[in-house]
Amino acid sequence: MSEVEEIAANADNATYATHSSHLSYNDGDFIIRASDGVEFKVHKIVMSLASQVFRDMLSLDKINTLTATSEIPIPVVDVFESSQVFESILQFIYPVIPPDLSSFDKVIDLLSVADKYMMPSVMRQLEEHLLQKSFEPLDGLRFHALARRFSLSRLEAATMKHVVCLDITVVHPHNIPPEANWLTLQDYNRFKFFADLRLRKCRVLFGEFIEARSSLYDCTCIRRQRRSYLMMRKVEDGPHWDGDDDSSADEDYFDDIECEVWAHFFELCRKALRKNLQANVLEDVSIRYEAKQQYNKCRGINDDFIRDSSAQLKPLKKQMDELPWAYEQEYALARQSKPAEGWKPTREWNYY
Incomplete structure (x- = not known):
């Protein structure tokens, strides 16, 4: 008490x-x-x-x-x-x-x-x-504006993901709550910066996952890409090529080979996150089926990708969930490097 x-x-x-x-x-x-x-x-x-x-x-x-x-x-x-x-x-x-x-x-x-x-x-x-x-998207905007106006730090942090994920430029003006006027144009540009940076961090995590997985698993499409590369080398180097694939250039190429199914899956995840940054893409089975159907020649990954991918993706999902929604230091540095553009909107504004 x-x-x-x-x-x-x-x-x-x-x-x-x-x-x-x-x-x-x-x-x-x-x-x-x-x-x-x-x-x-x-x-x-x-x-x-x-x-x-x-x-x-x-x-x-x-x-x-x-x-x-x-x-x-x-x-x-x-x-x-x-x-x-x-x-x-x-x-x-x-x-x-x-x-x-x-x-x-x-x-x-x-x-x-x-x-x-x-x-x-x-x-x-x-x-x-x-x-x-509980917050609906526009409720989150109202509560966040309220938190900023009255310096309610816990409420501001709790509603940050809602304003970061909300693209107010596509919301009809009649649906925008009056409290939104308490926020400035720079605030909305700041939210957009946070959303773009978080999406880029998700892409980095996707790339690290594919790189780690490709080095551990030798699926059909990875072997096919290696054979295609070696055949191309043979054609380019002619009869003098001895078939040695241990050169540093070859090793660098082989290190960059990715499973086409996983690569396409994460590209679909990225597109879904661009539409909705809160989307639970890693557990969306429809995205997995779409990726597998487009690259169905990778026979070795079929059962593994559909059946076991949830377990494989758990550590990645944990990493994504731990990503922050606000990046104040990065935003401040970006404004220092481009002070004239720090307040400008990065989207085209549509008025009804």
Whole structure:
């Protein structure tokens, strides 16, 4: 329990004004009056611990010297927020039933108030609420914009993959959430940079997998490519060629030979990832069948590729899952090397 919650819990809850329609305590020593005239009788110590702004206000002599007696009225602070909004804020501060957060607009209002009055504990609770929600692509954009505006680092990290994978240039303007305007053109260009770099890193992993596998397995198409190369050498060098395939040039060529089925499979994976960077391409059996059907002459790989490829691809999938979605340092270096282009969009923008 936080210090705010502990002190609030020790308040005289028995004197809670149950007859009122709003949260108020009979033993409170401080009144917050909302814009609609509703008054909340609360405790100075609780509000001081919950809010830096209220702590500064209450430290002023004009308020701090007043006491709750019959001769001297309880100090009052007027706020611009409605009673409905401010009561929800107090429900986060005091140990009572939490507010209803089913409305996203209400969450935004509460974040604005908590940010205005510098209430970190309320901000954390609201962020935790948003983190527990499931994200659709455009919801991820809304939540990410919210995280950037109110410096919610955990929510920003959790929604990063959604904005990186979203191509906002193909979204109809009527479907773009208003919170998207909180992000700048440079933000969207930054997301595109992250997406392109992550795709390139996936391609590097694909290449490393093929290279490692080709050196361990000698399938039909690899043997055929070697024979074709040796026949070409024989034609080029004529009768003087002794058939020695151990030269460094030959070794370099043989090292570059790849299984055509696997190579085509990863090319299809790359194309699928370009359309959807979150696609689970390594476990998509339809991509394997498409690759095998186009290169069906590699008979030695048929059973191995369709039946056992899932097990072989597990380490690769783990590597892909561990790739980050944000590359801030790389983006900063790219902007330094090309400062004039750091903010420019890399896509053609289509307006409806």
